[in-house]
Amino acid sequence: MDDLPAIADLERRAKRRIPHFSWEYLASGTGTEEAVRHNLAALAAIKFVPQLMKGPLEPVTETEMFGVTYAAPIGIAPVGLTGLIWPGADELLAKAAASRQIPYVLSTVGTEKPEVAGPNAEGMGWFQLYPPRDDALRKDLIERAANSGFTALVVTADVPAASRRERQRKARVRVPPVIGPLLVAQSAIRPAWSREILRRGMPRFRGLEQYIDAATMKNTAGFVGANLGGTLSFEYLAKVREQWEGPLVVKGILDPDDAQRCVDTGADAVQVSNHGGRQLDGSIAAIDALPAIVDRIGGAVPVFFDSGVRDGIDVARALALGASFVFCGRAFMFGLAAIGDDGAKHAYDILHEGLVNVMAQTGCATLSELADRLV
Numbered sequence: 001m002d003d004l005p006a007i008a009d010l011e012r013r014a015k016r017r018i019p020h021f022s023w024e025y026l027a028s029g030t031g032t033e034e035a036v037r038h039n040l041a042a043l044a045a046i047k048f049v050p051q052l053m054k055g056p057l058e059p060v061t062e063t064e065m066f067g068v069t070y071a072a073p074i075g076i077a078p079v080g081l082t083g084l085i086w087p088g089a090d091e092l093l094a095k096a097a098a099s100r101q102i103p104y105v106l107s108t109v110g111t112e113k114p115e116v117a118g119p120n121a122e123g124m125g126w127f128q129l130y131p132p133r134d135d136a137l138r139k140d141l142i143e144r145a146a147n148s149g150f151t152a153l154v155v156t157a158d159v160p161a162a163s164r165r166e167r168q169r170k171a172r173v174r175v176p177p178v179i180g181p182l183l184v185a186q187s188a189i190r191p192a193w194s195r196e197i198l199r200r201g202m203p204r205f206r207g208l209e210q211y212i213d214a215a216t217m218k219n220t221a222g223f224v225g226a227n228l229g230g231t232l233s234f235e236y237l238a239k240v241r242e243q244w245e246g247p248l249v250v251k252g253i254l255d256p257d258d259a260q261r262c263v264d265t266g267a268d269a270v271q272v273s274n275h276g277g278r279q280l281d282g283s284i285a286a287i288d289a290l291p292a293i294v295d296r297i298g299g300a301v302p303v304f305f306d307s308g309v310r311d312g313i314d315v316a317r318a319l320a321l322g323a324s325f326v327f328c329g330r331a332f333m334f335g336l337a338a339i340g341d342d343g344a345k346h347a348y349d350i351l352h353e354g355l356v357n358v359m360a361q362t363g364c365a366t367l368s369e370l371a372d373r374l375v
């Protein structure tokens with residue numbers, strides 16, 4: 001894969017290989033997309049001072065989290081409607097995680113059932129929960145995640161309401177996709193994607209299908225909108241805490257007071273994130289929110305990070321600022337869309353190689369030394 005050595009190469013190739021509506025769904029932010037750009041720019045502004053002449057150096061990236069040893073503090077963030085971006089994505093992501101020994105977070109609105117994705121991840125699976133309004137639905141989803149081998153639960157806090165995604169509206173992203181002239185025309189010029197769709201079938205919210213009353217629900221998107229949004233509160237989080245016995249992560253936190261309340265409510269980790277710039281265009285860059293949250297709660301529980309990571313050096317930047325684990329959404333999906341079956345593995349290899357190289361270039365044998373190399 002020497003012709004695709006960077007995530008940016010995967011991104012360019014992905015755009016050429018998948019239909020326009022899929023690309024718009026994957027790449028878009030919200031509003032003017034200032035938050036997307038700002039995430040990247042704020043990461044790029046973080047610089048290191050190398051310390052040299054340390055002799056042979058073998059950087060170690062293995063990281064223990066929640067009692068499991070991972071190859072590196074790099075994980076696959078939850079992505080919904082994965083199969084629209086690349087058919088069969090959840091199976092491929094789970095298998096990539098198992099092969100590389102990194103966490104893979106299955107979204108509530110992923111396109112595979114937890115019962116299938118969990119075993120494919122071979123112990124590397126975490127489950128992401130969009131908080132259902134209905135108590136019974138929540139209980140059932142959490143129970144299914146536990147029974148399917150998912151070891152951690154990630155509750156997403158930063159979708160208090162559906163976001164305005166103007167590019168997606170213009171591209172008419174629909175769930176399930178509506179087969180009309182637009183879809184057919186856009187798919188026809190993307191033969192690799194179309195071939196995989198024929199093989200794997202149209203993307204569906206397989207994990208949620210059993211709850212949907214076909215007679216009353218026109219489409220699954222309607223069900224998702226009506227049942228999974230706008231419910232989360234600290235009282236609700238306490239109920240989740242009561243029900244889920246394993247490690248509990250709250251994702252999408254930007255405010256130190258929120259982070260503190262998550263810890264007070266029983267969270268085992270907090271994930272600093274602005275959803276990759278997809279929710280609030282005027283959001284603080286996620287990386288700019290990280291230090292204050294690490295300051296407030298870093299001693300009590302680990303702090304995770306995502307939003308804008310496009311290379312191993314970005315992973316190093318977040319780790320240097322106090323993150324214990326770094327997740328990527330788009331980077332892995334660019335890999336799948338660009339390459340297919342082995343794409344997520346290749347994306348990980350790029351991120352990992354980049355991280356190891358930054359450690360070597362800055363003179364860090366361990367991840368914890370990165371903090372001392374910041375300007």
Ligand SMILES: Cc1cc2nc3c(=O)[nH]c(=O)nc-3n(C[C@H](O)[C@H](O)[C@H](O)COP(=O)(O)O)c2cc1C
Nearest residue numbers: 026077078079080107156275276307308328329330
């Ligand atoms: C296409 C797409 C779908 C996503 N779906 C979900 C989701 O279902 N649940 C969730 O918690 N986050 C979701 N996210 C947010 C990611 O988990 C993550 O926060 C974000 O992608 C990080 O930014 P990055 O793409 O720059 O790495 C989604 C992101 C993208 C790009």
